[in-house]
Amino acid sequence: xxxxxxxxxxxxxxxxxxxxxxxxxxxxxxxxxxxxxxxxxxxxxxxxxxxxxxxxxxxxxxxxxxxxxxxxxxxxxxxxxxxxxxxxxxxxxxxxxxxxxxxxxxxxxxxxxxxxxxxxxxxxxxxxxxxxxxxxxxxxxxxxxxxxxxxxxxxxxxxxxxxxxxxxxxxxxxxxxxxxxxxxxxxxxxxxxxxxxxxxxxxxxxxxxxxxxxxxxxxxxxxxxxxxxxxxxxxxxxxxxxxxxxxxxxxxxxxxxxxxxxxxxxxxxxxxxxxxxxxxxxxxxxxxxxxxxxxxxxxxxxxxxxxxxxxxxxxxxxxxxxxxxxxxxxxxxx
Amino acid sequence: xxxxxxxxxxxxxxxxxxxxxxxxxxxxxxxxxxxxxxxxxxxxxxxxxxxxxxxxxxxxxxxxxxxxxxxxxxxxxxxxxxxxxxxxxxxxxxx
Numbered sequence: 400x401x402x403x404x405x406x407x408x409x410x411x412x413x414x415x416x417x418x419x420x421x422x423x424x425x426x427x428x429x430x431x432x433x434x435x436x437x438x439x440x441x442x443x444x445x446x447x448x449x450x451x452x453x454x455x456x457x458x459x460x461x462x463x464x465x466x467x468x469x470x471x472x473x474x475x476x477x478x479x480x481x482x483x484x485x486x487x488x489x490x491x492x493x494x495x496x497x498x499x500x501x502x503x504x505x506x507x508x509x510x511x512x513x514x515x516x517x518x519x520x521x522x523x524x525x526x527x528x529x530x531x532x533x534x535x536x537x538x539x540x541x542x543x544x545x546x547x548x549x550x551x552x553x554x555x556x557x558x559x560x561x562x563x564x565x566x567x568x569x570x571x572x573x574x575x576x577x578x579x580x581x582x583x584x585x586x587x588x589x590x591x592x593x594x595x596x597x598x599x600x601x602x603x604x605x606x607x608x609x610x611x612x613x614x615x616x617x618x619x620x621x622x623x624x625x626x627x628x629x630x631x632x633x634x635x636x637x638x639x640x641x642x643x644x645x646x647x648x649x650x651x652x653x654x655x656x657x658x659x660x661x662x663x664x665x666x667x668x669x670x671x672x673x674x675x676x677x678x679x680x681x682x683x684x685x686x687x688x689x690x691x692x693x694x695x696x697x698x699x700x701x702x703x704x705x706x707x708x709x710x711x712x713x714x715x716x717x718x719x720x721x722x723x724x725x726x727x728x729x730x731x732x733x
Numbered sequence: 734x735x736x737x738x739x740x741x742x743x744x745x746x747x748x749x750x751x752x753x754x755x756x757x758x759x760x761x762x763x764x765x766x767x768x769x770x771x772x773x774x775x776x777x778x779x780x781x782x783x784x785x786x787x788x789x790x791x792x793x794x795x796x797x798x799x800x801x802x803x804x805x806x807x808x809x810x811x812x813x814x815x816x817x818x819x820x821x822x823x824x825x826x827x828x
Contacts, residue, residue, distance in 0.1 A: 448744060665823050686763075709822060710765070710797075710804040711764060711804070716744050
């Protein structure tokens, strides 16, 4: 029988540990574990359970990465009081930290903010107050402080950027607006509007390379990309263009959207990934939800936090997304 | 053989289901802590390990319907303004 070196032209390396950066298809023998190993086995995307929130809620803002995230604000049920709780995630459990100054939900987070530097702009009050907030607060890792207000107060708006260079897009004041404002670390300035009014859309990316998807306005349901001065159409998502409040994480050329709300149907558990050109279906979440925390993860490592599950507006569950990739596995020989 | 197993189990957070679980069997969380699990050996083992209580499909559907109905009744009691801000929950038919 032909040996591996005859077939492949190489000998199998005898190593005491797995190599640091194996190439796809590389085979070696790990003498410590006694396993023949191979790299490059295709791994499908999937969602796994993360730690449960201390306070279940929907419509929160968020920032950070899957292993160092922060979520804030929210609402526990339609018609009930908004929340000001802030919780930090370490990849396994959530810990309550300093509260927002003003309780609210469905505001705009700085989507690329971090666990120690994030911004929350606008947001909804609670019925019967219908006018949205213009407040902006910045978190420094321990407490929130009030900074300059948005020019146009609104809720159900999308956010992008960091705590010092953010973007606030569309929303509802009421009425539904197309306004776009940029934050430079000290004040908001009015910039180029999105092509049509929209609310309940989701944002990702930076102030100069932002991505806006979905929303209530059916004529504006395709992907929008911003370059810091103008808006252009991006790839078309495959699901309903009326999907609202989808979860999102990532950048303009590497984003993941999940869950959301579609008219007259249970909340979907669909997931799609964007590569800057087109959207591709991914593994579904275990529990479909809308109004999960906006932000708090990346495209290939997104975080689905809390939200409004079917029949439960104060869902505590968290799911962690791992995008498709390759992995190292043992080879079985017989 | 039926495609799914039905049961109730409390999501205990991190590790309740893993990426490997999701690769090995279908899993769908529903209201009232109902889980729809792919009917294979690993799916059945997962439900047992999570101290799940197996239900018939009819029992599981009744639990889900009751929780969504309660949420619908709560929505129906909202003010008109609050209703415009939140959609009425939709009933779910288990697969």
